[in-house]
Amino acid sequence: xxxxxPENPQQARLVRxxxxxxxxxRVELGDxxxxxxSTLTTELDRLVARGLVxxxxxxxxxxxxxxxxxxxxxxxxxxxxxxxxxxxxxALTDGELNVLxxxxxxxxxxxxxxxxxxxxxxxxxxxxxxxxxxxxTGVGIALPGPVDGGASVAPAVLPGWQRFPVRDAFATELGCxxxxxxxxxxxxxxxxxxxxGRTFDDFLYLKLGTAxxxxxxxxxxxxxGATSSAGDIAHLPLGEDGPVCACGEFGCLEAYCGDAGLIxxxxxxxxxxxxxxxxxxxxxTGTLTVxxxxxxATAGDPAAQALVRxxxxxxxxxxxxxxxxxxxxxxxxxxxxDGLGHILLSEIRGVVYRRSAPLATGTMxxxxxxxxxxxxxxxxxxxxxxxxFTSG
Amino acid sequence: xxxxxPENPQQARLVRxxxxxxxxxRVELGDxxxxxxSTLTTELDRLVARGLVxxxxxxxxxxxxxxxxxxxxxxxxxxxxxxxxxxxxxALTDGELNVLxxxxxxxxxxxxxxxxxxxxxxxxxxxxxxxxxxxxTGVGIALPGPVDGGASVAPAVLPGWQRFPVRDAFATELGCxxxxxxxxxxxxxxxxxxxxGRTFDDFLYLKLGTAxxxxxxxxxxxxxGATSSAGDIAHLPLGEDGPVCACGEFGCLEAYCGDAGLIxxxxxxxxxxxxxxxxxxxxxTGTLTVxxxxxxATAGDPAAQALVRxxxxxxxxxxxxxxxxxxxxxxxxxxxxDGLGHILLSEIRGVVYRRSAPLATGTMxxxxxxxxxxxxxxxxxxxxxxxxFTSG
Numbered sequence: 120x121x122x123x124x125p126e127n128p129q130q131a132r133l134v135r136x137x138x139x140x141x142x143x144x145r146v147e148l149g150d151x152x153x154x155x156x157s158t159l160t161t162e163l164d165r166l167v168a169r170g171l172v173x174x175x176x177x178x179x180x181x182x183x184x185x186x187x188x189x190x191x192x193x194x195x196x197x198x199x200x201x202x203x204x205x206x207x208x209x210a211l212t213d214g215e216l217n218v219l220x221x222x223x224x225x226x227x228x229x230x231x232x233x234x235x236x237x238x239x240x241x242x243x244x245x246x247x248x249x250x251x252x253x254x255x256t257g258v259g260i261a262l263p264g265p266v267d268g269g270a271s272v273a274p275a276v277l278p279g280w281q282r283f284p285v286r287d288a289f290a291t292e293l294g295c296x297x298x299x300x301x302x303x304x305x306x307x308x309x310x311x312x313x314x315x316g317r318t319f320d321d322f323l324y325l326k327l328g329t330a331x332x333x334x335x336x337x338x339x340x341x342x343x344g345a346t347s348s349a350g351d352i353a354h355l356p357l358g359e360d361g362p363v364c365a366c367g368e369f370g371c372l373e374a375y376c377g378d379a380g381l382i383x384x385x386x387x388x389x390x391x392x393x394x395x396x397x398x399x400x401x402x403x404t405g406t407l408t409v410x411x412x413x414x415x416a417t418a419g420d421p422a423a424q425a426l427v428r429x430x431x432x433x434x435x436x437x438x439x440x441x442x443x444x445x446x447x448x449x450x451x452x453x454x455x456x457d458g459l460g461h462i463l464l465s466e467i468r469g470v471v472y473r474r475s476a477p478l479a480t481g482t483m484x485x486x487x488x489x490x491x492x493x494x495x496x497x498x499x500x501x502x503x504x505x506x507x508f509t510s511g
Numbered sequence: 512x513x514x515x516x517p518e519n520p521q522q523a524r525l526v527r528x529x530x531x532x533x534x535x536x537r538v539e540l541g542d543x544x545x546x547x548x549s550t551l552t553t554e555l556d557r558l559v560a561r562g563l564v565x566x567x568x569x570x571x572x573x574x575x576x577x578x579x580x581x582x583x584x585x586x587x588x589x590x591x592x593x594x595x596x597x598x599x600x601x602a603l604t605d606g607e608l609n610v611l612x613x614x615x616x617x618x619x620x621x622x623x624x625x626x627x628x629x630x631x632x633x634x635x636x637x638x639x640x641x642x643x644x645x646x647x648t649g650v651g652i653a654l655p656g657p658v659d660g661g662a663s664v665a666p667a668v669l670p671g672w673q674r675f676p677v678r679d680a681f682a683t684e685l686g687c688x689x690x691x692x693x694x695x696x697x698x699x700x701x702x703x704x705x706x707x708g709r710t711f712d713d714f715l716y717l718k719l720g721t722a723x724x725x726x727x728x729x730x731x732x733x734x735x736g737a738t739s740s741a742g743d744i745a746h747l748p749l750g751e752d753g754p755v756c757a758c759g760e761f762g763c764l765e766a767y768c769g770d771a772g773l774i775x776x777x778x779x780x781x782x783x784x785x786x787x788x789x790x791x792x793x794x795x796t797g798t799l800t801v802x803x804x805x806x807x808a809t810a811g812d813p814a815a816q817a818l819v820r821x822x823x824x825x826x827x828x829x830x831x832x833x834x835x836x837x838x839x840x841x842x843x844x845x846x847x848x849d850g851l852g853h854i855l856l857s858e859i860r861g862v863v864y865r866r867s868a869p870l871a872t873g874t875m876x877x878x879x880x881x882x883x884x885x886x887x888x889x890x891x892x893x894x895x896x897x898x899x900f901t902s903g
Contacts, residue, residue: 321737347870355831
């Protein structure tokens with residue numbers, strides 16, 4: 120395979136700027152990066168010669184001679200693979216990480232890594248064939264659990280995946296550099312590239328849903344911690360007892376506030392006669408889902424609202440500690456089920472603003488992500504591009 | 512005043528290396544920093560000519576011609592000022608941040624900033640005269656509370672200091688660049704320079720004592736957060752009620768586990784007949800101190816031990832969240848009163864290792880700082896030098 124990557128730090132800064140800001144004139148590139156005219160010309164010529172950068176028409180005149188716009192070349196193509204508990208999604212992006220095509224399907228990730236990886240590779244190859252992509256520049260993979268060294272570690276959701284070399288498998292199958300990270304980190308990267316995170320150097324991304332986790336962007340870079348487990352708050356104990364968790368402990372944040380925790384609380388409310396709506400739904404289908412809880416809550420069912428609010432307040436109390444400690448510029452919440460986002464947000468905000476240090480939260484927004492499912496696909500491409508777009 | 516600082520990034524890297532590692536030969540400096548022979552010669556000659564670097568004798572031979580050692584020049588002198596709730600301490604250091612002289616005295620910081628700053632300046636000037644220091648390279652100041660923009664903000668311990676321009680006052684009085692930060696950050700910098708933090712890129716420094724706070728070193732740099740309040744965990748709520756705190760809220764970490772919280776619990780134990788030792792001491796002196804609690808605990812008094820252990824477990828439960836979230840390489844605990852450190856440490860370790868994510872804490876040591884009082888003086892000098900030793 121031909122490695123398409125910058126040769127030196129100047130080239131790396133140029134391709135990252137074109138990735139993040141889109142087409143630019145030579146003058147703009149030189150101004151923004153503070154490069155001398157001669158360095159700029161040399162490095163851009165090298166990048167064009169190597170097929171990473173191409174001309175993209177004329178820039179608007181600034182009074183003098185019109186200069187041509189430069190952009191990342193059409194041969195720069197990233198693949199994204201997002202493995203969720205019950206689904207795989209894949210996409211192809213251009214160099215600016217715009218999604219060119221995407222597809223996905225249900226998948227049984229508990230059946231182990233090989234069939235899931237094989238199917239994900241097939242889906243990527245199908246998109247490649249449809250778009251006529253000759254070679255991939257890199258592939259980023261999101262897994263639903265802790266990742267270290269390109270493999271899943273201690274994965275509650277992925278029991279058969281322990282230490283399976285996911286990164287190497289994708290690199291071999293797709294013939295390009297592969298990077299693997301956990302879903303919360305990948306979502307934070309997506310938010311950094313295409314969401315409100317673009318305008319903050321330091322932010323906290325909180326992922327709700329089946330699994331709960333955080334991604335931390337510090338000084339513009341994802342922070343992974345000493346052993347790649349930063350942000351892993353799913354199993355914080357909220358007290359000495361509480362509901363049993365998938366991890367075997369009691370009273371973990373995720374056991375209260377993850378999807379399974381919400382469903383357990385809703386089933387109890389239905390069976391305990393505290394919610395006619397939930398009881399009717401349970402009688403009808405035999406089991407409750409998070410969308411059931413969301414429709415009951417938005418229909419005004421007091422028990423459904425109460426259990427969602429209770430979960431949100433617990434999340435909020437954990438956030439109070441995290442924002443006091445970390446002092447982010449913004450908190451972005453993703454993964455909230457349709458219909459529940461605003462109830463969750465209002466309760467979480469209430470707790471965070473009431474009991475956090477005023478210095479840390481006085482001007483700190485707490486918002487819902489507006490990227491939806493695309494955040495993970497963009498983030499996985501960003502993960503791959505951050506790796507490829509470094510020098511040598 | 513003559514500003515003694517590097518002129519470009521290469522010079523900045525050279526002086527920081529000489530500060531952190533001590534005298535080095537030209538060959539070593541070139542090897543460590545990856546500088547070409549010509550760049551190295553040019554920049555070192557400039558640093559010598561400008562009086563920042565000097566020759567320090569011959570290096571051990573590596574087989575060829577003996578080369579001379581270089582070190583930071585004798586004219587590089589930093590001042591440290593540490594303002595505590597009831598005391599000021601000052602020191603002068605050389606360029607490697609070795610303390611050359613120090614002094615201190617009780618001070619009533621609640622009387623407002625002017626007299627305290629005036630007295631600190633006098634003490635610095637006294638040390639300068641004793642050591643014959645013609646000019647200071649910089650001064651670092653530690654304050655016991657949140658700091659933003661060179662001033663104390665929302666200071667519970669320093670009520671009259673709100674927004675007083677502490678940095679500017681010291682810069683004017685001492686005629687050199689001045690930097691101000693909160694004590695937990697300054698202690699973390701001291702630990703980074705002269706303690707076990709030297710060997711970790713990412714660590715968490717937890718300061719106990721009158722006030723509780725954290726300093727975070729991430730990727731080798733102090734992390735201050737979006738609004739300079741990172742690490743400010745003193746007022747994390749540990750529950751919905753609990754003892755009243757100096758901040759006006761209830762159940763804050765500091766209200767339970769700060770010195771005042773320990774003393775309140777000890778007084779209650781004495782008055783409630785649960786501790787003969789503490790009751791006798793209270794009857795004798797009319798008030799209990801943390802050293803009283805420490806001597807009762809080390810003498811085996813069950814009530815004193817229980818209240819210290821209880822406070823330690825609360826600190827530990829907060830740490831569980833912080834280490835899962837931040838995944839540091841090590842946790843260093845400072846500010847523990849003499850005699851209580853090991854009781855605190857063993858309880859804190861018990862909670863942290865039992866209930867943190869194994870990935871985050873599997874290889875993470877939790878240790879007591881072995882720097883004692885000197886950490887803050889070294890850290891304040893480091894604060895100043897980090898600022899001065901950047902390229903102009």
